[in-house]
Amino acid sequence: MRTAGELAQYLGAKLHGDAGIKISGVAGAASASAEDLIYVETERYAGEAGDSAALCVVVKEGIRVSGKTNLEVKDAKLAFAKAARILAGAGTSEGGIHPSAVVSPSAHVASSASIGPFAVVEEGAEVGEGCVVGAHCFIGGGARLGANCKLHPRVTVYAGVLIGDRTEIHAGAVLGAPGFGYVFGEGRYWKFPQVGGLEVGEDVEIGANTTVDRGSLGTTRVGQGVKVDNLVQIAHNVEIGQHTVIASQTGISGSSRVGNGVVVGGQVGIADHCEIEDGAILGAQAGIPTGKKIRRGQTVWGTPARPLAKFKEQYGWFGRLPELAERVRELERRNSGEEGQR
Amino acid sequence: MRTAGELAQYLGAKLHGDAGIKISGVAGAASASAEDLIYVETERYAGEAGDSAALCVVVKEGIRVSGKTNLEVKDAKLAFAKAARILAGAGTSEGGIHPSAVVSPSAHVASSASIGPFAVVEEGAEVGEGCVVGAHCFIGGGARLGANCKLHPRVTVYAGVLIGDRTEIHAGAVLGAPGFGYVFGEGRYWKFPQVGGLEVGEDVEIGANTTVDRGSLGTTRVGQGVKVDNLVQIAHNVEIGQHTVIASQTGISGSSRVGNGVVVGGQVGIADHCEIEDGAILGAQAGIPTGKKIRRGQTVWGTPARPLAKFKEQYGWFGRLPELAERVRELERRNSGEEGQR
Amino acid sequence: MRTAGELAQYLGAKLHGDAGIKISGVAGAASASAEDLIYVETERYAGEAGDSAALCVVVKEGIRVSGKTNLEVKDAKLAFAKAARILAGAGTSEGGIHPSAVVSPSAHVASSASIGPFAVVEEGAEVGEGCVVGAHCFIGGGARLGANCKLHPRVTVYAGVLIGDRTEIHAGAVLGAPGFGYVFGEGRYWKFPQVGGLEVGEDVEIGANTTVDRGSLGTTRVGQGVKVDNLVQIAHNVEIGQHTVIASQTGISGSSRVGNGVVVGGQVGIADHCEIEDGAILGAQAGIPTGKKIRRGQTVWGTPARPLAKFKEQYGWFGRLPELAERVRELERRNSGEEGQR
Helix, strand or coil: CEEHHHHHHHHCCEEECCCCCEECEECCCCCCCCCEEEEECCHHHHHHHHHCCCCEEEEECCCCCCCCEEEEECCHHHHHHHHHHHHHHCCCCCCEECCCCEECCCCEECCCCEECCCCEECCCCEECCCCEECCCCEECCCCEECCCCEECCCCEECCCCEECCCCEECCCCEEEECCCCEEEECCEEEECCCCCEEEECCCCEECCCCEEECCCCCEEEECCCCEECCCCEECCCCEECCCCEECCCCEECCCCEECCCCEECCCCEECCCCEECCCCEECCCCEECCCCEECCCCEEECCCCEEHHHHHHHHHHHHCHHHHHHHHHHHHHHHHHHHHHC | CEEHHHHHHHHCCEEECCCCCEECEECCCCCCCCCEEEEECCHHHHHHHHHCCCCEEEEECCCCCCCCEEEEECCHHHHHHHHHHHHHHCCCCCCEECCCCEECCCCEECCCCEECCCCEECCCCEECCCCEECCCCEECCCCEECCCCEECCCCEECCCCEECCCCEECCCCEEEECCCCEEEECCEEEECCCCCEEEECCCCEECCCCEEECCCCCEEEECCCCEECCCCEECCCCEECCCCEECCCCEECCCCEECCCCEECCCCEECCCCEECCCCEECCCCEECCCCEECCCCEEECCCCEEHHHHHHHHHHHHCHHHHHHHHHHHHHHHHHHHHHC | CEEHHHHHHHHCCEEECCCCCEECEECCCCCCCCCEEEEECCHHHHHHHHHCCCCEEEEECCCCCCCCEEEEECCHHHHHHHHHHHHHHCCCCCCEECCCCEECCCCEECCCCEECCCCEECCCCEECCCCEECCCCEECCCCEECCCCEECCCCEECCCCEECCCCEECCCCEEEECCCCEEEECCEEEECCCCCEEEECCCCEECCCCEEECCCCCEEEECCCCEECCCCEECCCCEECCCCEECCCCEECCCCEECCCCEECCCCEECCCCEECCCCEECCCCEECCCCEECCCCEEECCCCEEHHHHHHHHHHHHCHHHHHHHHHHHHHHHHHHHHHC
16 A cells, blocks of 8 residues: 555656555556556546546646546656556565475575465475465475565476576466487487576566476576566577567577567567577567577568568568469560560 | 167257167267267268167268167267267266365355365355366465356466356466566566456366466456367457357467457467457468458468468469579570560 | 496496496586586587586597596487486385375375375376376376376376376376367357377377377377477377477377377477378478378478478578569560560
């Protein structure tokens, strides 16, 4: 629970109205209660906001919703997201280990952390201050969660995985499973050892049922602030830089490197040993072949992927192929006609 | 357990043979026991059915399997599926909460519902009559299951999710996780609030390890009778109409709307804010770009998707591109030859 | 723990150095301890190996790392993988059922098998000698695990599924869920019975969060030595031969058959009723349309898939379409010019 005045200060907002109004959450205008914060980024939503039960509105500079307390900021959507963070943060962890959980005597669980029903924390694992470990989570031996991590129910963290502060992991995600590496010999596949590590940075988010494999001999790394959607696959020895976002169902194969600030669309396939440089953008369903480098800031699409403008031009011609073929046929007709004339 | 006579009445079938035969399940002809129902849709499988241990056969009009009790119907496969439903339905839930389950005192579990080992049902959640909640399931606070739902082991239902009657959810599915939405500012991504709802209709089926996110501020909706395969991703604020089928590994991005009776193939990618109208068909691996509308009843394929006939014609020419290029080269040769002649 | 001499004998290696050195694991040169085995396949890594703390190195014929005990073999990577297997194998299962597990009195768990916390083993299920069943695993009624299987935490095995010896299944995998089959009638979809079986062979590996459905009336089969990556979907009635590898996020639709020694890249889509013959190679993201046969040993790419060389040539021309179109335009210009001249 915060007051409008406290929020204004936190957001660096100009306050118009009652600084004492109490706010406990965020919502859309239509479903908001009096204690919810709402936001208006463009004038045309101001009317809807005015009709809302909410008493306090974050508004973009120059917009005003009458009858409400207005918090005026440069970027209303950003301020709304930042406000949500401190409103939601309050009171999520009361600490304590559910009596049904199985926690190894050699594990270290911080006193302010909470461990849900049927969670398992193995030998030597560490769970930091303020962490929330949901029901049915599994934290393998020697794994380490930093402070204020949130693991939703049914997350599996294999032995030895390291996870940074404030990282949030959604239900069903699997972190640190042995990767997919084999040597073929004597008529069968032999598993290549998958004994490396997995390091996940601070402020990372990992989606539901996503899988991130541990390194084979080296280490798989997911950098600070990276956001990964649901059902994504990140293979052994992959390294992902900071503040990169990866949409749903994308797969990144072994030993590929993805830079900082990269945007990866949904269902993208990155083959092994690729290098995606900082700030590149990979369009949905793009396919990056083995060993390929995508240069800094480049936007690509298609399989195999090409620079966006080129791909679009080529795909445009793909659509006009029947017409182009007809024009070639017409030229051939004339040509043979001319030959006949001669 | 039903008699052939009861089944005939339920299916509106003409009965030829012994109405008193007892039937407890369904099977293929090769593996059926005497108590299993089998079916024959085309004449050429009549022989195999005749050799089966099964005593009762659903047959299409005009077909007869000698030596068996025949249930004659217009659509044998449909009748077989309908029969399976009432045969399987018998006795799946005896009710009762497994002693190991953790059920909040404020949750309401109907007396005829059953809750499996290590399931967790949080505060204020409701589990309707006849529901079967499998082992390791998690039902978050305030979530509500209608009557006769079946949750296989290890399903996660986040807080507040609403699920209609007779809906079946397979192992590992995650319903109502916070979606993938961020605002970029001050050099990092801030989570946009994901505090909306998820409403799943009646008679829905959700596949194993599929993920369906809750709305951000609004509500994600999956309509009545929708069937979703394994490993599908349905993002925040998506709305899916009634009786739509979605094959495996398809992804539907934020705020897209899919109509009634739509057929979505496997590995299809639907970007954000698309509209797929009633009865459309999206071929496997098709990609629908952001904001695109697919019209009522249209069949599309490719990435970006195009009407099927056009895509096939274009792709045909794609295959003949080397030939087309050679023809252009030949024209150029002649052309320069002619110029030389002049 | 093994000695260098024992390993040399097991690997058929020529030993140069101290046969008594003790080895307990495998690692990369940089992170190895004195007790770890490392390997060198090409001369240029010999220096790094020489600097390693490891005392024993598997080397390819003709390579020698000075100051270490060398195990000289023909294929160093293969020998390293084989060594890892026997080193890791030691002591993984001490046997015993965790007191929190729920094991049906009618289930049979071998005395040398171990069952983790919160695992559920239902009526009549069998768990073979030396099996390790992780925390939160679910083994349905009548399912059967052979000897020395390893189920990581949170694996779901539905009732009646059969799994061969030494098969390893990663976290979150779902084996034997009812498949995606319906009959449309009377304005809605009716579930077609999914009462068939699932048989998984010996020495198989199934990746994290992968789903393999049971047969509808028949049986889904995964052959001996098959390796399946994370997030793969294998539908009802699919049959996969021996020693086939399937990379992440691939989907195989109902009733398709995949032969022996096939290599399937990531995100491949195989539609229903396809036949992929022995030794075929399907490039990443390839799409195989319904009913298509890929011949023995053939390599294909694209959607719909074509032989690799053809696809590459066609895709090359796709990239030059704007140029080709310009050449056609130029021919048309000349042509109309000539006509003007006449």
